[in-house]
Amino acid sequence: MFLGLISSHNTKNQSLNAEPPKKVKESPIYAVDFTSTVFTPSTTTQMPKSGIKARSKRKIQPKVIKGVKPVSPPLESTLTNSFDVKDSQVYIFYTTLTGSSQRVAQAMYNKLDSMEEIKLTPKLLSLDDDVDDLEEFFMKTPENDDGSKNIYVLVLPSYEMDSPMDYFLEHLQDTYQDFRVDKYPLSKLAGFAVLGLGDSESWGGKKFCYQSKAADRWLGKLGGRRLFPIGQICMKYQGEPKTNEWIQGFAEMLLDKEPIYLDTNEDIDDSDMEDGTKDNESDDTLVDVEDMGDMMRSSSGSGTTTKGLRGETVSSSSSGPLPAKEMVSKNSPTYKSLTKQGYTIVGSHSGVKICRWTKSALRGRGSCYKFAFYGIRSHLCMETTPSLACSNKCVFCWRHGTNPVAKSNWRWEVDQPEVVLEGALEGHYKKIKQLRGVPGVQLDRFQEAFTVKHCALSLVGEPIFYPHINEFVLMLHAKHISSFLVCNAQHPDHLAKLSKVTQLYVSIDAPTKTDLKKVDRPLNSDFWERLMLCLDILRTVQRHQRTVFRLTLVKGFNMNDIESYADMVERACPSQIEIKGATFCGSSSANGNPLTMQNIPFYDECRLFVEDLCKELQSRGLDYEIAAEHAHSCCILMAHTRFKKEGKWYTHIDYPKFFSLLESGDEFTDIDYVLETPEWAYYGSEEAGFNPEDTKFDRKAEKLKKRLEREKNGDVDPIMINNTAE
Numbered sequence: 001m002f003l004g005l006i007s008s009h010n011t012k013n014q015s016l017n018a019e020p021p022k023k024v025k026e027s028p029i030y031a032v033d034f035t036s037t038v039f040t041p042s043t044t045t046q047m048p049k050s051g052i053k054a055r056s057k058r059k060i061q062p063k064v065i066k067g068v069k070p071v072s073p074p075l076e077s078t079l080t081n082s083f084d085v086k087d088s089q090v091y092i093f094y095t096t097l098t099g100s101s102q103r104v105a106q107a108m109y110n111k112l113d114s115m116e117e118i119k120l121t122p123k124l125l126s127l128d129d130d131v132d133d134l135e136e137f138f139m140k141t142p143e144n145d146d147g148s149k150n151i152y153v154l155v156l157p158s159y160e161m162d163s164p165m166d167y168f169l170e171h172l173q174d175t176y177q178d179f180r181v182d183k184y185p186l187s188k189l190a191g192f193a194v195l196g197l198g199d200s201e202s203w204g205g206k207k208f209c210y211q212s213k214a215a216d217r218w219l220g221k222l223g224g225r226r227l228f229p230i231g232q233i234c235m236k237y238q239g240e241p242k243t244n245e246w247i248q249g250f251a252e253m254l255l256d257k258e259p260i261y262l263d264t265n266e267d268i269d270d271s272d273m274e275d276g277t278k279d280n281e282s283d284d285t286l287v288d289v290e291d292m293g294d295m296m297r298s299s300s301g302s303g304t305t306t307k308g309l310r311g312e313t314v315s316s317s318s319s320g321p322l323p324a325k326e327m328v329s330k331n332s333p334t335y336k337s338l339t340k341q342g343y344t345i346v347g348s349h350s351g352v353k354i355c356r357w358t359k360s361a362l363r364g365r366g367s368c369y370k371f372a373f374y375g376i377r378s379h380l381c382m383e384t385t386p387s388l389a390c391s392n393k394c395v396f397c398w399r400h401g402t403n404p405v406a407k408s409n410w411r412w413e414v415d416q417p418e419v420v421l422e423g424a425l426e427g428h429y430k431k432i433k434q435l436r437g438v439p440g441v442q443l444d445r446f447q448e449a450f451t452v453k454h455c456a457l458s459l460v461g462e463p464i465f466y467p468h469i470n471e472f473v474l475m476l477h478a479k480h481i482s483s484f485l486v487c488n489a490q491h492p493d494h495l496a497k498l499s500k501v502t503q504l505y506v507s508i509d510a511p512t513k514t515d516l517k518k519v520d521r522p523l524n525s526d527f528w529e530r531l532m533l534c535l536d537i538l539r540t541v542q543r544h545q546r547t548v549f550r551l552t553l554v555k556g557f558n559m560n561d562i563e564s565y566a567d568m569v570e571r572a573c574p575s576q577i578e579i580k581g582a583t584f585c586g587s588s589s590a591n592g593n594p595l596t597m598q599n600i601p602f603y604d605e606c607r608l609f610v611e612d613l614c615k616e617l618q619s620r621g622l623d624y625e626i627a628a629e630h631a632h633s634c635c636i637l638m639a640h641t642r643f644k645k646e647g648k649w650y651t652h653i654d655y656p657k658f659f660s661l662l663e664s665g666d667e668f669t670d671i672d673y674v675l676e677t678p679e680w681a682y683y684g685s686e687e688a689g690f691n692p693e694d695t696k697f698d699r700k701a702e703k704l705k706k707r708l709e710r711e712k713n714g715d716v717d718p719i720m721i722n723n724t725a726e
């Protein structure tokens with residue numbers, strides 16, 4: 001057990017809000033069990049007069065390859081190196097699904113900020129939205145100009161279902177087990193403290209605050225010094241008064257006249273080391289990280305077979321790694337938030353939603369840009385994803401903060417592909433049925449809509465992440481449903497193994513490593529190498545596919561550096577390049593999305609970008625030209641000139657031909673299943689991608705078209721057009 005030293009203010013039976021305590025004459029120093037998971041002032045016990053031991057028992061060295069544990073100096077030498085914690089830079093981290101941790105973290109910030117004695121303004125950071133790379137804080141620690149040390153305070157909820165906490169804990173565990181990195185990175189901190197929020201009525205016993213307890217343990221294992229006992233607050237019964245009490249206690253600790261002693265040899269909190277034996281002396285409330293598996297197993301019933309943390313199958317009745325959770329369980333806030341926005345959650349990790357273009361096409365009011373570019377009629381299209389989880393936190397995604405995330409390993413229960421497909425179709429048709437009464441719905445289109453012909457695997461999340469993606473695509477094709485799959489270029493191994501799809505998209509969100517980090521906020525630190533690998537895979541292994549680069553332009557983020565974009569095109573040789581202006585999807589404060597309307601490009605700016613890119617490619621001898629546009633969606637298509645025959649573009653897809661080629665078993669490539677592009681979709685055509693048959697129903701489009709014409713003639717300022725198509 002690690003015995004830390006703090007002053008006597010935490011003496012037995014003393015309220016944290018009370019007057020500063022009187023010093024105990026005989027023994028001014030008290031020992032605190034920093035491994036205790038219970039926040040209560042009475043955990044302070046008087047230290048024995050002699051024989052202070054930094055460890056209570058011999059621990060067996062954990063299984064590591066590198067990372068030599070420093071030798072602890074005798075206590076006297078640690079006392080010579082005092083440290084005033086109030087001079088530290090305090091970081092307050094939180095993660096939240098329903099807002100309480102954020103509120104408590106804010107209260108903590110306000111308290112510390114109001115204290116004159118604290119030299120440095122605290123920093124309040126959401127682990128989900130403000131920390132792009134957990135490694136920056138939990139594998140390394142920030143260096144301060146004035147040489148001050150850092151203190152981490154973490155306000156953390158616990159969730160029985162999948163939540164960002166799973167990802168955070170997984171990161172701590174991975175860091176601890178990563179032989180390439182310093183095993184005790186957090187020993188550089190002045191210390192840390194965890195405030196856990198939970199609900200003891202519904203999740204009592206070991207489940208109460210189990211994830212904050214796990215975080216507290218991992219931070220200790222990573223070399224952090226526990227400055228203050230973990231708080232475990234039931235937000236149902238105790239709430240604010242108790243969290244304030246903890247905050248007050250923590251603040252008092254910072255001001256304590258008796259310094260916290262640090263040793264230069266960075267002694268490690270040994271109580272958190274794996275010792276291979278059960279900690280018999282630990283109290284009932286202490287939950288070992290290793291025990292979490294048992295705990296979760298007992299809560300999830302027996303006999304179920306799920307996927308383990310590393311994708312392995314684990315039986316709930318056996319001991320072993322943590323059993324997989326559902327990615328989006330029915331009682332989770334993520335589920336509620338998604339369903340509220342019109343998503344139908346299929347199984348536990350898939351989703352389907354009717355896009356506005358499907359509704360529009362049902363009413364004869366026009367299809368999305370994919371009709372202009374590829375001949376997809378929107379009322380025959382189903383938009384779905386078999387994985388709501390993603391490995392990025394893109395600035396233009398409205399969901400980050402609550403969306404499930406993972407780096408490269410699927411860590412959830414897996415639904416079988418037939419369950420996903422049948423569920424998605426059922427959900428889609430149910431929503432179509434509900435549109436029956438919408439004014440203007442055309443009967444023939446309404447009836448046709450009950451036979452889906454296209455599947456856009458692009459909704460949200462990362463479809464390629466789903467372990468059965470190939471079986472899923474096969475099932476779509478067996479029903480003669482085309483597959484338009486969009487991936488984020490972060491999973492080269494999955495991409496290399498992907499079987500034939502009708503059209504394979506790779507999102508290219510920025511041209512350089514720095515910009516990509518800013519725009520996509522990827523979870524993987526080798527995100528750039530992953531992207532580069534994906535580009536190589538497109539040019540080689542997946543050369544047989546009809547491949548498309550998808551660029552989403554965000555002003556101020558990724559609209560410069562045409563040359564680097566051209567480098568990527570040169571590297572991957574995609575069949576086509578789709579460029580669209582980003583859609584504005586809500587205020588930054590609500591979802592951590594930093595975009596404002598200022599970041600949404602005008603259509604003219606998009607056009608300029610595409611023309612410059614085209615010139616750059618051609619100057620390098622690459623045969624690409626601008627083929628088509630859909631001004632309504634702020635979307636432009638460039639294509640390799642092999643899609644142009646005798647002056648006519650062939651970007652449309654012959655879907656029956658695609659299926660017959662597939663069924664023949666013969667090898668075929670992108671130009672083997674093409675159809676001519678209608679002239680109204682040509683870039684620079686009068687219609688600018690407006691289908692003449694549909695525009696007559698679309699007053700908004702008509703209005704827009706007229707304004708564009710006026711704009712071309714220089715009559716009005718350029719107007720802003722957002723891309724609302726998926």
Ligand SMILES: Cc1cc2nc3c(=O)[nH]c(=O)nc-3n(C[C@H](O)[C@H](O)[C@H](O)COP(=O)(O)O)c2cc1C
Pocket residue numbers: 095096097098099100101102157158159160161197198199200203207208209210235331332333
């Ligand atoms: C679906 C769901 C699962 C939960 N699971 C647990 C749990 O396992 N243990 C626990 O102590 N609290 C659990 N809670 C309670 C939350 O941790 C608690 O409400 C917390 O204050 C939420 O923090 P947040 O608002 O910052 O997300 C759960 C709450 C919900 C809605």
Ligand code: SF4
Pocket residue numbers: 355356357358368369370376377378379381382383456725726
């Ligand atoms: S916007 Fe996407 S989902 Fe909707 S019709 Fe077009 S391709 Fe299909």
